[in-house]
Amino acid sequence: MPGCFSFTASRDRCFRYYFSSHGLKSTTTDLGEGTIMHCWVPKSHSQSKPTLLLIHGIGANAMWQWHEFVAPLAARFNLYIPDLVFFGDSFSTRPDRSETFQAQCVLGLLEAHGVKKMSVAGISYGGFVAYSMAAQFGERIERLVLCCAGVCLEEKDMEKGMFQVRSTEEAVSILLPQRPQQVRQLLKISFHKPARNLPSCFLNDFIEVMCTEHLQERKGLIQALHKDRKLSDLPKISHPTLIIWGEHDLVFPVELAHRLKRQIGESSQLVILKNAGHAINAEKPKEMYKHMKSFLVDPLPPPKQESHSNGRKVD
DSSP: OOOSOOHHHHHHHHHHHHHHHTTEEEEEEEEETTEEEEEEEESSOOTTSOEEEEEOOSSSOHHHHHHHHHHHHHTTSEEEEEEOTTSTTOEESSOOOSHHHHHHHHHHHHHHTTOOOEEEEEETHHHHHHHHHHHHSGGGEEEEEEESOOTTOOHHHHHTTOSSOSSHHHHHHHHSOOSHHHHHHHHHHHOSSOOOOOOHHHHHHHHHHHSSTTHHHHHHHHHHHHTTOOGGGSOOOOSOEEEEEETTOSSSOTHHHHHHHHHHOTTEEEEEETTOOSOHHHHSHHHHHHHHHHHHHSOOOSOOOOEETTSOBOO
C-alpha cells in the first residue's frame, strides 16, 4: 500500500492541472448499456481548428502518455483525449474486450460531443483502436497516425519467436505488472535506455495507483489482441497514414512497422526514430511531435518511402 505521500498520485494531479491550464476540461459521458467514458475535451471548441483525437496505450491513462504533446497540439487543434474503457475513469459492464468495441465507444463519445470528423493518433494499443476506427468509420477519419502499434501481428508470430515473451500470459504479467521486478522488465522492453536502480517503494506506489484497477478486464484486452489474430482478417484502409516506430522496439519489433506499411500501401508513410524503443512518446517526444505536426498540419506530400527521422531512406 502507498504511504501518506504518493508520488504517482501527486504526478497524476499535476497532469490534471496541466491539461486544464492548456484549455482542456475533464468530462464523463454515459454511452448507455453500462459504459461510461472519460475524456479531456476543449473548454471551447473552435470551428476554425481541425479536431485531433489522441488515444493512449496499455501502460497508463491518457494523461501519462500524452502530456508532452498537449501544449503544442492544443494551439493548432481541438484536442480530444479519452481514457479507453477500463483505464482512468472509463469502464463498462459489457463483456466485449475487442479493439472493435473500444473504437465504437470512442466514436460514440465523440458523437456525444458533436464531433463529426477528426484525425486520429494512437500509441501502441491506442493504434489498434485508431486503425479499427478507420476501418469501421472510414468517412469520419481524415488522417491517421499509428505509433508503434503492432496492428499487423498474427497469433503465430509469438510461436515463431518474434517477441520478447513466449506466451500471452507472460505478456500480461509484464504489461500489467503487479511486482516491482515486473515493472523493471516492462521498462527494459519499452525503453531503448531504461531508467535503472529505481527503488521498489516507488515502483510499488506506481503499481498501487496505476496497475490494480480493472486488472482482469485489462488482461482480457491483451488476450483479445492475440487470440486467433490473422493478417488476412485485418480490414484494408486507404486513409493518409503516418506510421512512427522506434528503431529498437522490443514490444512490437520494427518488422511489424514494415508489415503495416505494406498492408496500408501507397497512402502510408513510415518514419523510424533512431535510438528509440517502444515508448517513443517518452523517449523522443520532440521528434515524434515534429513528424506528427508535419503530417497533420501541412498539405499531404506525394507518397514516400519509409525513412529514418534524419531523412535518410531505408534500403
